[in-house]
Amino acid sequence: MVVVPQRHPYYRARLPSPQSPTISEAFRTPVRYLLTGGGTGGHVYPALAVADELRRRDPEAQFLYVGVRGRLEESVVPARGYRLRFVRARPFPRSKSLLALIWFAMHLGLGILGAAFLLLRFRPHVIFGTGGFVSAPVMFACGALRKIGLCSSRLFVYSPDAQPGLLNQIAGRLADRVGVVFEQAARWFDMKRVAIVGFPVRRELLDLDRDAARISLGIPGDRFVVLAFGGSQGSRVINRAVVDALPHLHGRRGEIFVLHGTGRIRSDGYDAVADTETDVAALGLVDLDSWYRRYEYFDQIELAYAAADVVVCRGGMSTLTEVGVAGLPAIVVPLSTAAEDHQAVNARALERAGAARVLFEEAAWGGDQDAGVNLGVPGQNLAAVVVELLEAGSIRKDMATAARQLQRRDSLELILQEIDTLVQGRRARPLALEFPASDSGPPADP
Numbered sequence: 001m002v003v004v005p006q007r008h009p010y011y012r013a014r015l016p017s018p019q020s021p022t023i024s025e026a027f028r029t030p031v032r033y034l035l036t037g038g039g040t041g042g043h044v045y046p047a048l049a050v051a052d053e054l055r056r057r058d059p060e061a062q063f064l065y066v067g068v069r070g071r072l073e074e075s076v077v078p079a080r081g082y083r084l085r086f087v088r089a090r091p092f093p094r095s096k097s098l099l100a101l102i103w104f105a106m107h108l109g110l111g112i113l114g115a116a117f118l119l120l121r122f123r124p125h126v127i128f129g130t131g132g133f134v135s136a137p138v139m140f141a142c143g144a145l146r147k148i149g150l151c152s153s154r155l156f157v158y159s160p161d162a163q164p165g166l167l168n169q170i171a172g173r174l175a176d177r178v179g180v181v182f183e184q185a186a187r188w189f190d191m192k193r194v195a196i197v198g199f200p201v202r203r204e205l206l207d208l209d210r211d212a213a214r215i216s217l218g219i220p221g222d223r224f225v226v227l228a229f230g231g232s233q234g235s236r237v238i239n240r241a242v243v244d245a246l247p248h249l250h251g252r253r254g255e256i257f258v259l260h261g262t263g264r265i266r267s268d269g270y271d272a273v274a275d276t277e278t279d280v281a282a283l284g285l286v287d288l289d290s291w292y293r294r295y296e297y298f299d300q301i302e303l304a305y306a307a308a309d310v311v312v313c314r315g316g317m318s319t320l321t322e323v324g325v326a327g328l329p330a331i332v333v334p335l336s337t338a339a340e341d342h343q344a345v346n347a348r349a350l351e352r353a354g355a356a357r358v359l360f361e362e363a364a365w366g367g368d369q370d371a372g373v374n375l376g377v378p379g380q381n382l383a384a385v386v387v388e389l390l391e392a393g394s395i396r397k398d399m400a401t402a403a404r405q406l407q408r409r410d411s412l413e414l415i416l417q418e419i420d421t422l423v424q425g426r427r428a429r430p431l432a433l434e435f436p437a438s439d440s441g442p443p444a445d446p
Contacts (some may be wrong), residue, residue, distance in 0.1 A: 031058065031423055034122060034153070035082075036066040036138040037130030038073035041232030042318040046158060047130045048080055049200040053412050054419070056203070064122050066115065068134050072232050079299075087114040091133045092166060111137030116144065119151055126422050127155045131168040143174035154422035158415070160199055160317050161342070164188050177418050181317070195418050198411030199321040204302040206409060208326060213306035223257040223291075224390045227308035227328075229298065231316055234263010234272045237361055237376050238312060238333055243279045244379020245386065246292060253291040255390060259304055260294045272296075309396065310389050312382065315343030320350060324407035329399035330356040331385050333377055355402040357385050 035051055037043040044067075051063055065082045067073035068089050077084045088111040093100035115137040119127075127142055129135035145151030157175040159168045164185055172178050172189040179197040180186055186194040214221055230238040242260050249256055265272040273296055280294070298304050305311075305326040313319045315334040323330050330350060334343035350356035359382060361375040389396050421427075 030060045030062045031126070032062045032064070032122060032124045034064045034066060034119070034124035034127045034138065035129075036127065036135040037132060037158075038067035038071045038134040039132060040072060040316075040318075042160065042316055043130040043132050043134065044073050044076055044232070045202070045318055046160065046200050047128060048077070048082075049202045049412060050128060050415055050419075051082060052080070052202060053200075053416060057416070064118070064124065066118060066135075066138050071134065073134075085118055087111040087118070087137045089133050089137055108137060108140075112141045112144065115141035119145060119153065124153045126419055127153050128158065128419065129156070129171065130158045131160070131165065131171070133167060136167045136171065139171040139174055146174075156419060156422060158197075159185060159189075161185065176422055179415055179418060195414070197414040197418065198408045199317060200411040200415055201322050201325050202302070203412070205305065205322055205325050208302065208306035210306050213303045216303055217259075217307055219257050219307055224255055224310075225257045225259065225308045226310055226312065226386055227259045227261075227304050228312035229261030229304075230263050231314045231319055232263075234261070234265045235314055235333070235335075236265065236270055236272065238314070239263075239272060239276050240279070241333065241359075241377040241379055241382045242312065243276060243283070245383040246280070246283060246285060246288070246379070248380050248383035249386065250285055252387065252390065253287065256291055256386070258292045259308065260292065261298050261304075262294060262296055264296055310386065312386075315347040317346065320346055321407055324350075324355065324403045325409060327400045327404040329389060329396050329403065331382070331389075332356050332358050334358065334360065336361045336375055350403075350406070353402050353406055355399050355406055357389075359385065 033051065033054060035047045037047050047065070051065075054061055055063065063082050065073065065077045065084045066087055067077065067084060069086045073084065074086075088107045090104050090107040093104050119138070119141055127138060129139050139155065139157065142151055142153055142155055146153075154176045155171075155174055156177045156179065157168065157171050158179045159172070160181045161168075164172065164180075169188055172193070175189075175193060178189045178194050180189075180194060181197070181199050183196060186196070211221065214225075219225060228238060228242045229235075239260075239262050242258070246258070249258070260276075262272045262276045276294065280288070280292075301322070305322065305328065308326075308328055310329045310331060311323050312331045312333065313323060315332050315338070320330065320332070332343075332347040332350065334341075334347045336344075338344070344358075344360070347356060347358045351358045359377050361377060364374055364376060389399075
């Protein structure tokens with residue numbers, strides 16, 4: 001499994017001419033886009049990045065986002081100015097319980113009915129789905145309505161994982177075009193429909209201003225800024241590691257400034273905001289407010305990226321792509337329970353490329369308040385890596401260079417080219433991957 005998508009020679013981003021008409025002007029009617037996908041930032045933010053760029057280029061276009069209640073999209077999508085509607089959906093059950101499968105099927109069926117109603121009412125020209133269980137009802141409803149001639153929408157399925165999930169594989173059979181990040185992901189779909197497009201990030205991340213960001217955030221220009229967060233939902237492990245590292249960093253408080261995003265996780269036995277606040281207060285550190293600042297959520301993460309010198313984060317594809325595009329060294333703490341351990345694979349690939357340090361979760365017995373074995377990262381280990389990067393400017397510079405080289409910056413252009421092709425009814429060129437020539441002679445044993 002490879003983390004970094006390889007640039008195929010066929011794909012070259014072509015910027016539209018400023019004089020060219022918008023798609024809506026050419027069609028003499030507003031183009032309607034339906035976007036779906038949610039639950040986590042890895043599904044929501046790529047869809048919003050594409051929507052923002054479509055809206056920037058075609059202000060007359062109309063948009064509808066379809067998600068699930070109680071998920072990230074419920075707060076993020078309306079804040080970006082897009083209409084949001086909900087359908088029923090649940091993750092595919094990993095257990096073999098018959099009851100769990102029946103419950104999943106019931107929610108999916110209700111979700112498909114709700115999605116069919118939205119499709120018949122909104123009549124989108126293009127459906128852009130980022131995969132996962134949230135987008136499944138819309139994609140399946142589109143396929144069913146097409147069969148009976150009630151839907152003519154073109155379906156673009158975006159699959160960011162090296163090994164697409166089961167629902168994405170099924171949806172790929174219904175799609176007019178499938179966008180992937182990894183070349184090896186193409187083999188799970190019809191190659192005639194696949195395009196390698198990379199991972200889209202918001203345009204704001206492509207042009208960061210360090211000085212302006214620090215002024216906006218009120219951070220001294222000479223500080224070494226550590227940005228720590230656990231993805232769109234937050235991370236208990238990272239929160240505790242950052243708090244435990246503060247006493248070890250206290251002696252360098254005149255040189256360091258920590259931006260800590262706790263997330264808004266609330267589950268049985270853990271409240272990210274309240275528990276982190278309690279743990280920090282228990283430290284009793286002097287002048288902590290002068291070098292440590294805590295946020296529930298970064299509404300403008302681009303400002304935090306621009307101000308930062310190093311990022312402490314999880315190993316999800318969305319986060320690592322943004323960090324790489326921003327050109328920042330990373331201290332990656334992979335989620336040990338991630339499916340197929342993909343976050344550890346991502347983190348190790350970045351480490352081999354010289355763009356990251358990796359701290360793996362360790363098992364330890366809980367204290368008085370926690371029973372059993374807990375997973376975590378010792379605060380002194382995190383602090384040691386932070387101090388190492390603080391003192392080694394040349395290593396930090398090399399890591400930043402490696403991070404920039406790993407990520408492509410034209411993914412939005414490539415995706416919009418594919419979407420424009422669907423809107424205009426043109427046939428896209430099939431994907432032709434180039435494989436190295438095999439050596440002569442009999443194959444070697446594996």
